[in-house]
Amino acid sequence: MMPSAHPIREVYRASIRHALGASQIVEFKDGLLAIDNEGKIAACDAFEKLSPRLPKDCMVHDLRGSWIIPGFVDCHVHLPQLDCRNKNGLTLLDWLNKYIYPAEAQFADPKMVQKIAPRFYDELLSHGITTAAIHSTVHFEATDIAFNIANDKGLRVVMGQVLMDQNAPENLLRPAIQLLRETEKLMKKWHGKNGKLFYGVTPRFALTCSEGLLLEAGRLAENSKVYFQTHLAETIKEVEQAKDIHHFKNYAAFYEDQHCLSPHSLFAHCIYLNDEELKILSGYQCSMSHCPTSNVFLKSGTMPIGKIKQHNIRCGLGTDVGAGPTFSMREVISCSLEVHPKNEMDEKRGFYMATLGGAEALSLSDQIGNFMEGKWADFAVFDNSECAGLAEQSYVAGKLVWSASNGS
Numbered sequence: 001m002m003p004s005a006h007p008i009r010e011v012y013r014a015s016i017r018h019a020l021g022a023s024q025i026v027e028f029k030d031g032l033l034a035i036d037n038e039g040k041i042a043a044c045d046a047f048e049k050l051s052p053r054l055p056k057d058c059m060v061h062d063l064r065g066s067w068i069i070p071g072f073v074d075c076h077v078h079l080p081q082l083d084c085r086n087k088n089g090l091t092l093l094d095w096l097n098k099y100i101y102p103a104e105a106q107f108a109d110p111k112m113v114q115k116i117a118p119r120f121y122d123e124l125l126s127h128g129i130t131t132a133a134i135h136s137t138v139h140f141e142a143t144d145i146a147f148n149i150a151n152d153k154g155l156r157v158v159m160g161q162v163l164m165d166q167n168a169p170e171n172l173l174r175p176a177i178q179l180l181r182e183t184e185k186l187m188k189k190w191h192g193k194n195g196k197l198f199y200g201v202t203p204r205f206a207l208t209c210s211e212g213l214l215l216e217a218g219r220l221a222e223n224s225k226v227y228f229q230t231h232l233a234e235t236i237k238e239v240e241q242a243k244d245i246h247h248f249k250n251y252a253a254f255y256e257d258q259h260c261l262s263p264h265s266l267f268a269h270c271i272y273l274n275d276e277e278l279k280i281l282s283g284y285q286c287s288m289s290h291c292p293t294s295n296v297f298l299k300s301g302t303m304p305i306g307k308i309k310q311h312n313i314r315c316g317l318g319t320d321v322g323a324g325p326t327f328s329m330r331e332v333i334s335c336s337l338e339v340h341p342k343n344e345m346d347e348k349r350g351f352y353m354a355t356l357g358g359a360e361a362l363s364l365s366d367q368i369g370n371f372m373e374g375k376w377a378d379f380a381v382f383d384n385s386e387c388a389g390l391a392e393q394s395y396v397a398g399k400l401v402w403s404a405s406n407g408s
């Protein structure tokens, strides 16, 4: 008898790898992943052990030679920046002004998001990413359409309309009151939809937000129990300018005053934070997204991953496309191994952060992140033993949504 309360719908036979913790990785060279008729994990074990317990008539997909892993969790990525990659030579603030803001302004025309979003989600899925925390643009309509398309594609997303009411080109600024009203509408429409779509209140970063906007955005996320996501302390220049504009000494304490800190708050980059700030963020059980490929590309610096670990702060990995040049979480892991010392980051921790750790950072580890019985069967199939190739198939919550091998 199988332990699941639901009948098994299908079973995958392949090499299987998943994380139970930061240094606890389970591997079955010849494994079975059994999925029930709801699309949840019924069992995951060695073929030898599990096969005698399977119902006689159950469908077995023989994927021997491939690896199955939990779908990657990308904790920080920008949908409108799909085609803005590899614009090198500038650091963050100049890069935003020269390349990113003009590209994002084009999303005023809904045709732009209709064109970009399907390709963006296909890129995520084809790299085995089944869950992502996404920044859209300042446009209400584009964000609404982006949610619709994510829904069609079957992805699990945390997403939000980007909020900016100062210090950016005029065509990307909106009055705070309008942004908050639009955010509330989108949040009501999409948060929790189909159990896979979640709203994240998304002020871009302190430089482009007035204190009033940040405070109301923070309160909205807090009161509505939705996510809150933003960039934090990515470059020295950004921190200095934020201090000048908002007259604070301590970036984290400033966010605390604006009601922006909670267990559902997700901060990208977090390179230039002192111990006092890390203590505050840890105290509120905030999460972080580590974006090493982006930090290397824009020469922003290196996240103090060892200290973040010491403070017990949940931390996932982010591709941060388009500052990050790749959707490959494997490359993001590799990059983290290059930039951090071995005692702070190793391959196991990288794999954990890209899967279960990311799910923990998004407070979704009761639903996804590894192959524990009862979680959603979000998984990716990689075509070689190093997981280095593209995913052949991404399987999201019980539905095969993408397959390179059959050209769909």
Ligand code: GUN
Binding pocket: 078, 092, 096, 100, 204, 205, 231, 234, 294, 320, 323
């Ligand atoms: N800080 C504010 N906006 C952005 C952005 O779009 N990308 C990155 N990497 N950092 C930011």
Ligand code: FE
Binding pocket: 076, 077, 078, 231, 268, 320, 323
């Ligand atoms: Fe970013």
